[in-house]
Amino acid sequence: MGSEDGVFKWTDANTADLIAWRASNNSLFTGRRNAAIKAFELYVKEKQLAGKVTPAWVRKKWENLKQKYKDLKSLSMVGGNTSVATWKWYAVMDGALSSETSLNHFITPVQVSSSAQDAPPIKQRKEEDWLTAVREMEKRQEERERLASEREDERDRRAAAREEERDRRAAEREDVRERQTSEREERREREMLSRQERWEKDMLAREERLERDYREREERREREAAAREERLFKLLETFMANK
Template sequence: MHTHSGESFECASMDTTRAEISHNAMQRRLVAARAPSAAQSNKMEGACAGAEESCSITLQFKWTDEKTEQLIRWRAANNSLFSGKRNAAVKGFETFLKETALQGVLTPAWVKKKWENLKQKYKELKCPPTGVSTEGGEDTAASWKWFRAMDEALGDRPSITPPILIASANTDAAVSSPPSTTDSREEVETPVRRRRRIDLLQYFRELEEKRDEQEMEVQKREERMTRELAEREERREKEAVEREEARERRRLEREEKREQERLDKEERREREQIEREERREKERMEREDRRDKETKEREERIIKIMEIIAKK
């Protein structure tokens, strides 16, 4: 009896030690997950730059029931593409667009936004807050038409239905087990182990929240890039219109200037022509006056000569 108690104490000590080691390792992983490296930040910037280049979306696209169900089924069947790494969700939804012939109609950011909305709705209906009434006509797990499909896709994920984790003396890894109310379970789950189990659950939740935050950050950056691209396009079109208007104004100004120069030339030619005619007329009058004067002088001389002759 004493020997059995010693073995139990030794096993409990080993469990506690393993749980502490596992807890410390997970704490280090959690700290690393909360502090993304510079390389990861560069990958994020690369994803946003790629989104800016490939952003071509039809805003009038409407999600039909067929397309929505197709998205849910495809996302559940291709969960391995969504590893939680940077840009994994964007690349995964790019594959969805290629396979469903929606490339060029939607962007990965819009598909991811649709999926996030479905997932958030499913989480709210899966674990509704207590004391909330549904008399106002809100959707419930029974009335929402996508709940069953989403439950098949997400029902067994740790972020939706967290597993109960305990430290085992036989294995070093945490395993899933259904809740139990037996006396042996109560004896095994000490306050220290319960705290470790709660920490592990919190670790998985934080990992899932961190991945969701990263995907939302990528989505926000893509949407911001989309808005900036649209604004730049609108600004370029406005500048093009302004340049065209400026060219048209300069063209009109040049035509007006040429017309004014032509009129000035015509007026100058007419003025010069009038001046030439006036000068010629003046010269003609001067010549005639000079001829008349010379003729008169000759006549006077002739008369004088004749008078002189007559006197002789």
């Protein structure tokens, strides 16, 4: 237990100690008026917390722990609640409050001395047993949290791998689409160039054909004109000869 700037700092060790003490001193909480506050006064005195915390504050701390345990237990019974697995004090409080839980389930039996004088007082042994049980339950809870964290990390890794695979496949599909688009554009461009070349060839062939037809017509007209002139000269010569 430590303090900072004169203000007492309640730690997880204090919480575990409180739960163990409360479970091992259940007989002090008779339900009578002021019984609880007197019991917590004894707790403050035994733990040498006088001047650091008040019995009322310790009582409120315990009631808050108990209320949160009851809330989570109720939620888990009606449909499940992940907070049960993540609240580190749930298993400890369950052991402290459940009449079905035995200390022997959490602690390893020890050899008891045959001498009554060597054995600690019953109340002290009971509190020590509960503290051992609390620490064991804390270890189990930490192990569950560690395993849950590892499972969560594994799920995150798998999700990241799936996301990376989806991104890779999406990138591949995008590359394929871009390549296909580029190929279509190139094909259309080649087709346009081919059509342009064919059109130019057709136009050139048409112009050549028109030019050839024009020359042939001109040559034919010239031949016909020459033939007419020749016939005219012959007629003129015949006329002059007969005169």
